Amino acid sequence: MADDAGATRPKIAIVLPGGGARGAYEAGALSVLLPALEARGEQITIACGTSVGAINAAFLGSLADRPAAEQAQIVLARWREMRKGDVIRPIIGPSLPLTGLRFLGELLEVPGVRLASVMDPTPLAGSLDAWVDWDQLQRNVKHGVMESVCVVATALTRGGPVAFVHTDGKVPPNRQASDVRYVRVGALKAEHVRASAAIPLLFPPVEVTSPASAADYYIDGGTRLNSPIAPALALGADRVIVIGFEPFAAPPVRPVTPVQPRLADVTANILDGLLVDQVAADLHRLASVNTFYAESAGGSGFSQAARNHRTSQGKKPYKKVSYALVAPQEKGEVGAMAEAVFRRHYAGWRGWRSPDYPVLSRILGGGRTRSRGELLSFLMFDEHFVERLLEAGAADAQRWLDRHPRFWCADAAHDFQVDTADVDGLREEQVLDEFRAMRRR
Numbered sequence: 001m002a003d004d005a006g007a008t009r010p011k012i013a014i015v016l017p018g019g020g021a022r023g024a025y026e027a028g029a030l031s032v033l034l035p036a037l038e039a040r041g042e043q044i045t046i047a048c049g050t051s052v053g054a055i056n057a058a059f060l061g062s063l064a065d066r067p068a069a070e071q072a073q074i075v076l077a078r079w080r081e082m083r084k085g086d087v088i089r090p091i092i093g094p095s096l097p098l099t100g101l102r103f104l105g106e107l108l109e110v111p112g113v114r115l116a117s118v119m120d121p122t123p124l125a126g127s128l129d130a131w132v133d134w135d136q137l138q139r140n141v142k143h144g145v146m147e148s149v150c151v152v153a154t155a156l157t158r159g160g161p162v163a164f165v166h167t168d169g170k171v172p173p174n175r176q177a178s179d180v181r182y183v184r185v186g187a188l189k190a191e192h193v194r195a196s197a198a199i200p201l202l203f204p205p206v207e208v209t210s211p212a213s214a215a216d217y218y219i220d221g222g223t224r225l226n227s228p229i230a231p232a233l234a235l236g237a238d239r240v241i242v243i244g245f246e247p248f249a250a251p252p253v254r255p256v257t258p259v260q261p262r263l264a265d266v267t268a269n270i271l272d273g274l275l276v277d278q279v280a281a282d283l284h285r286l287a288s289v290n291t292f293y294a295e296s297a298g299g300s301g302f303s304q305a306a307r308n309h310r311t312s313q314g315k316k317p318y319k320k321v322s323y324a325l326v327a328p329q330e331k332g333e334v335g336a337m338a339e340a341v342f343r344r345h346y347a348g349w350r351g352w353r354s355p356d357y358p359v360l361s362r363i364l365g366g367g368r369t370r371s372r373g374e375l376l377s378f379l380m381f382d383e384h385f386v387e388r389l390l391e392a393g394a395a396d397a398q399r400w401l402d403r404h405p406r407f408w409c410a411d412a413a414h415d416f417q418v419d420t421a422d423v424d425g426l427r428e429e430q431v432l433d434e435f436r437a438m439r440r441r
Contacts, residue, residue: 010322011147012037013237014044014060015229018051018222019245020199020378022334024386026056026243027079028393029326031072033241036401038068045147046235048163048228050221054151054196055128058188061149061166062137076390078131084381086127089120090356119379121194121203128190138187141166148235149188152180152221152228153195155214156205161221162214163231164192172234180231183214196221199378233321239408243393244327245334322408326397332374337392339373341385357382 016026037043044064049057059078063071140146148167155162162181165171166188174181185192195206195218205217221228232240242248328334346357357380377385401407 013046013232016053023052024389028390032397335374338377
């Protein structure tokens with residue numbers, strides 16, 4: 001797509017993965033990216049999110065009619081105002097004995113006594129209605145200011161990820177072998193967003209009743225599809241902005257000394273697999289498609305077999321998709337921030353002022369600081385942590401812009417440490433990956 005006057009403007013998607021309190025990092029990045037896009041005469045028209053990314057996507061959709069600077073200011077202010085009580089009820093309080101009894105009933109399989117989750121996110125329902133102007137979101141979609149808003153959740157009964165799509169345009173078709181089921185919603189509602197953000201075990205499943213065809217209980221979309229890049233492309237995006245919480249390029253291999261794992265270590269690795277690793281995997285596939293399968297200006301791709309296969313399925317050939325990526329430079333940065341905030345504000349006697357975080361720290365790892373920090377970073381809706389995340393997101397977004405003055409990139413070697421000199425080896429690896437993907441379709 002060209003940027004020249006009179007040419008068709010590219011459709012730009014923002015892809016926002018899940019991560020609980022880490023959503024403040026996304027807000028910080030947006031505060032820099034939105035004005036930079038507007039200065040180029042561009043704007044986001046497709047918003048796709050999972051978990052807290054779904055909250056930010058809906059919020060962004062409701063603000064899309066405003067100038068970029070105003071959007072940035074409101075997003076920052078909303079996150080700075082957020083407190084733990086806006087998302088979850090206190091863990092230490094009158095409800096603690098009842099939670100313990102329900103847990104015991106769950107273990108003993110007492111009829112009618114169940115513990116749906118460790119935490120109670122009841123306040124989130126009211127908070128979402130305060131944060132998101134649902135009527136304005138609907139107007140923005142109706143008038144084409146925002147073409148599509150998509151949130152992903154995981155259906156418990158049917159299984160698999162479901163993308164709830166609010167759009168006046170076409171909804172991607174549901175193919176039998178597709179990983180994602182697309183469902184059109186007449187209006188995106190808080191229940192769809194809360195369903196996407198229902199982190200398993202921590203938060204209870206959410207019942208979605210509309211549309212009737214998709215009625216089910218849902219949990220966090222990150223359990224099956226944390227980085228909704230595929231839905232963004234299926235909705236017609238020509239360019240994508242992806243915000244993540246760990247570096248997208250593979251870190252250097254360093255020697256490690258194995259230690260006896262604790263529950264927190266296991267849980268942290270599970271959350272990494274569900275909510276972090278998928279983002280990098282999807283981006284590497286996007287980079288591979290750009291490098292090996294996308295059609296060139298002359299109409300030919302690297303793999304004629306891939307082109308023929310897609311044509312036989314009635315699909316268009318792969319196209320090169322430009323991207324902008326925002327993520328920390330070092331692995332574990334966000335967890336280290338959470339650990340530092342905890343030690344400064346909640347360790348020792350200071351924890352008596354807000355006992356929930358010290359209790360969580362004991363449950364989540366005690367003295368094993370790395371795993372504890374990683375897990376707390378999902379749950380610490382603390383003003384000090386939020387401020388650090390906002391600053392980090394803004395700084396990393398600016399770092400991308402400094403490195404990419406034209407905003408966009410499509411060269412895998414530039415951002416993913418792909419050695420394009422070894423074309424034969426890469427071609428063999430990527431053709432195998434494409435073949436496997438074809439077999440799944």
